[in-house]
Amino acid sequence: MTAIVVMNSEEVEIIRLGALPEPRFRPMPGSRKEAELEEAWEREMELLEEEDETEPSEDLPVESDGQFGGPVDHSFPKTVAAQQWRRTALDLALLAGRLGDRLMIFGIGTVHGGPRTRDPGVRRAEVRARYVLADPIDLDLVRSRLDAQNKRRFDETIAGPMRPMSPKLAKWVTDAVHALAPEVTDALRTSLRAAMDERAATARVRRQAVAVHEAMSSALHIFTPSWHKLEPEEAPSPSEWATALDITAGRASENDVITDDAGVFPGWDRDIYSVRGWWGFRWKDRRLLIKNINVSTVESATGADLVYVRRDPDTFVLVQYKLLERLKDGRLIFRPDGRLGSQVARMRALEGMHDTTAPDDDLITYRLGDGFTFVKFVEPVSARPGRAGELSPGFYVPSEYMRRWLLNPGTGPLGGTIYPVGEDRHLTSETFSRLVRDSWVGSTGDATTRLHEVFGIRDTTRDLVLAVDEPVAEFGS
Known part of the structure; x- marks a missing residue:
C-alpha cells in the first residue's frame, strides 16, 4: 500500500535540512552537545575547503532550493484513525509539504503502524522519512495526469484524514510520479526494502527476548511464589544429584x-x-x-x-x-x-x-x-x-x-x-x-x-x- 502524507512546515524543514534554526541557542560549556556542534562545524569547514580546491565539474548534481537529494533518516509520531491503519502496517509514503505557495512531493518514506491510545478509535503510527528528492514534484502536475474519477479520489485523499490510497489510485499516482521523476521508483523500492529488513531484524530479537523471559519467569514461578524477592547469585557447581540425573538421562x-x-x-x-x-x-x-x-x-x-x-x-x-x-x-x-x-x-x-x-x-x-x-x-x-x-x-x-x-x-x-x-x-x-x-x-x-x-x-x-x-x-x- 502507498499513502500521501502531508507533513507540517516544521517537519518539512527537519527532513530537508536536518534541524530547525535556533540562532540564540548556546550549549552548556563542556557539554556533549557543545562537542557535537564543534565536530559538525569542523566537518563543514573541511568540506568547504575541499570544495574550494576542487574545480567545478559538469557531472555534479544540480542543487535545488539549496539542498541536494539523498538518503535521510527522520521519524515523526502521527495520530491516526485505527480503522485506517493496522498495528502491523508497513506502507510506502510519498511525503508532501508546502514549499513556497505550492504543495510539493519532496521526499519518500514509510508509515509504520503502532499501538492504540487511550482514546477509542485512535492509533499512534510512525512516519519515517528515508529519502529527500533533489527536485520536488508539484502535486498539481501529478493531479493533471489523472482522469476525472481519480482526480476526485486524489483530492479527497489530500484533504481528508491520513490513510493509504486504494491499490488502483496508488498505481495511477505512482505512474504519474514516475513519469515526472523516474528516480522516485528506485527510492520507493529501496525504502520498502530497508523497512522490511529492519522489521525482520527487530522481530527476531523480540521473539528471542520474549522466549527467554517467558522461560525464566515460568521457572521462577514454579519453584517459589516470592520469586520477585530473589537476589541473583553466581551459578553453583552441579550437585551430586544433578550430576547423577544428567548421567542417567541418556x-x-x-x-x-x-x-x-x-x-x-x-x-x-x-x-x-x-x-x-x-x-x-x-x-x-x-x-x-x-x-x-x-x-x-x-x-x-x-x-x-x-x-x-x-x-x-x-x-x-x-x-x-x-x-x-x-x-x-x-x-x-x-x-x-x-x-x-x-x-x-x-x-x-x-x-x-x-x-x-x-x-x-x-x-x-x-x-x-x-x-x-x-x-x-x-x-x-x-x-x-x-x-x-x-x-x-x-x-x-x-x-x-x-x-x-x-x-x-x-x-x-x-x-x-x-x-x-x-x-x-x-x-x-x-x-x-x-x-x-x-x-x-x-x-x-x-x-x-x-x-x-x-x-x-x-x-x-x-x-x-x-x-x-x-x-x-x-x-x-
Missing part, C-alpha cells in the same frame, strides 16, 4: 559438550550474568567472550565446532568435538561417523595457509608448532566438568596427528572398524587450556587473514561456539 550430544565448555575457561573469572547469550571472562587486564551459536554454514568452511579468538596480535585456535563410546571391556573408542575425515581435511587446509617464511623476532607471536586446529574426544558421561571452572575431560589431538591416526583403524569385538582413544599421545584439557591462554598455539600470517574473512565480516556464525579475547579497554570496562 547419551549427551556434541552440542551439550560444546555448551559446557563454552561456560568455562580455566583460571578466568566469569561474569555473573550473560548478555544476549555472551559469557564474559576476566583475567588481569584481559577479557574473553564466549557464546554458543547454533546452525550455520561456517562449520562447513572451517570443519570446527569451537573457535577461540585472541587479539593483539590476532590468532585463532579451532576445535572439532567428537563423542566416544566405552566398550564392555572398558576401552574408549570412536566409531567412524563419515564426517571426521573431511572435517580434519578442512582444518588442515587452513593450517596450510600458515605463512612462516618471514622471520619474526617478536616473542608473543612465537608458536609451539604450526598447527592450530585440534579434535577433542569426550566421553558422553563426562560432558559436564568434574569441578567448577574446568573444561570437560577429554583427549585433544592435533589435526595433522589425527590425519595419520585415521589411517590406522582397529577392529571392534564384532569385526567393525573402530579407533581406540587414549592409548596414543594426546593433550589433556588442562594442558590445552594453558597452550591457548599463553598463546603457545594459534594461527599466524595468511591463515589468520583468511579466518578474519570467515569470522570477521559475517553475522551468521551459527553452529559454532565463538570465543573472542580482547583488551578490556575496548569494552569500556
